[in-house]
Amino acid sequence: APDQIDRFVQIVDEANARGEAVGVHCALGFGRTGTMLACYLVKERGLAAGDAIAEIRRLRPGSIETYEQEKAVFQFYQRTK
Template sequence: MAVRLCRHYQRVRNSCGSSYSTGLPVLVRPVNMAERPSSFSWVVQGKLCALAFPHRAENIRWLYKEGVRHLISLTYRLPPVDSCPKLNSIHMKIEDFTPPTIEQVDRFIHIVESNSRIGEAVAVHCQWGRGRTGTMIACYFVKTRKISGQEAIEEIRRIRPGSIETYDQEKMVIQYYQQLKSRGEV
């Protein structure tokens, strides 16, 4: 889909009441951006992306057009996934502002890695795409990049500022690293 960007020059009024052009272009948001889910970004290009809760059917269809084939929902309620029957919806309920369990993290990583092997991208979301989502992705970095919990926290916050919202979520990433280290996996 071709996107057309328009340039408009902002006009402002001075204190005397006359108006003038600022000379600075104002880009008008393209219409198709409304379809893109809030806070969407690829954390591993073509493999794993993160986003806030996709409220509208257009958001779900946009994900599918972007190549996402699996959507992991970490919220209690599900987004309108019925609007795109080809998208596989996986529900992992985690209470807001709490960390996932070790079992949930292991399941998440298994889903991402098994689908990556067959070339299918996975999206993960919570309400705002920060706390629960950031915690899961940081744990994924610990396992797949073989980095420490602290390094994983710093990396997800670099990629997605605001990720991992609570001390308990941070603690979970550190504990996950320690568990993998004790098993000789990192």
């Protein structure tokens, strides 16, 4: 959900500001994890949605498993650009 993605990005930003690392995981570490990390790349590195998805998949093949997860990254990009 958009509010969960926004909250995740905020939590990571706050942790980074304190110099803290953040562990991100879901059941298998592919779908939801990849989706959240791609959204973080959109905001923090200024990547386009497709580029963020490609980068996450390059780093962890099989990530962002469903159309709905891809769509969430594109919607986040549209809301934050």
